[in-house]
Amino acid sequence: MALLPILRYPDPRLHKVAQPVQAVDARIRALIADMFETMYEAHGIGLAATQVDVHERLIVIDVSEQRNEPMVLINPEITWGSAERLRGDEGCLSVPGVYDGVERAAAVTVSALDGEGQSRSIPAEGLLAVCIQHEMDHLMGKVFVDYLSPLKRNRIKSKLLKQLREEARP
Numbered sequence: 001m002a003l004l005p006i007l008r009y010p011d012p013r014l015h016k017v018a019q020p021v022q023a024v025d026a027r028i029r030a031l032i033a034d035m036f037e038t039m040y041e042a043h044g045i046g047l048a049a050t051q052v053d054v055h056e057r058l059i060v061i062d063v064s065e066q067r068n069e070p071m072v073l074i075n076p077e078i079t080w081g082s083a084e085r086l087r088g089d090e091g092c093l094s095v096p097g098v099y100d101g102v103e104r105a106a107a108v109t110v111s112a113l114d115g116e117g118q119s120r121s122i123p124a125e126g127l128l129a130v131c132i133q134h135e136m137d138h139l140m141g142k143v144f145v146d147y148l149s150p151l152k153r154n155r156i157k158s159k160l161l162k163q164l165r166e167e168a169r170p
């Protein structure tokens with residue numbers, strides 16, 4: 001297993017649209033293992049393949065307190081979303097240190113293949129529903145800061161670019 005580098009906003013590769021996974025083979029299983037290791041090490045509750053510069057429709061999630069309920073979504077599609085919408089603060093491993101409010105469907109049903117290539121339909125609410133929608137946005141090249149005002153987004157962009165420049169200084 002290996003830790004993968006996570007792309008950081010405003011890296012333009014975060015805006016690429018992911019393509020369907022063609023086969024759940026050894027390459028994908030190794031990627032899933034590496035993505036879980038990377039997500040747990042970063043203390044995240046989700047990670048999309050886009051964030052590790054792999055532009056295929058694959059997500060890993062674990063919203064459990066004990067960090068022992070891993071969930072793999074391959075080629076996910078939302079088949080139902082509630083009319084009820086809720087606004088809550090979100091964070092992102094690709095946008096470190098930034099938290100802001102985003103409005104999402106309160107509940108969704110997602111169909112996807114699991115890590116064994118089996119078809120599943122998963123009803124989700126609460127944090128899991130939010131996380132699924134956030135990660136599926138990544139697969140469409142969308143980062144949660146894209147929901148914020150241009151003013152806020154530009155401030156975040158400048159702050160993160162400054163951080164990257166400082167980290168690159170010898």
Ligand code: K1U
Binds near residue numbers: 044045046090094135
């Ligand atoms: O996509 C990612 O970078 C993972 C992201 C998922 C997410 C968090 C909160 C709301 C929606 C989606 C994170 O895991 S950020 C990590 C974090 O700060 C966090 C962890 C648990 C609950 C809330 C935030």
Ligand code: ZN
Binds near residue numbers: 091094134138
């Ligand atoms: Zn994210």
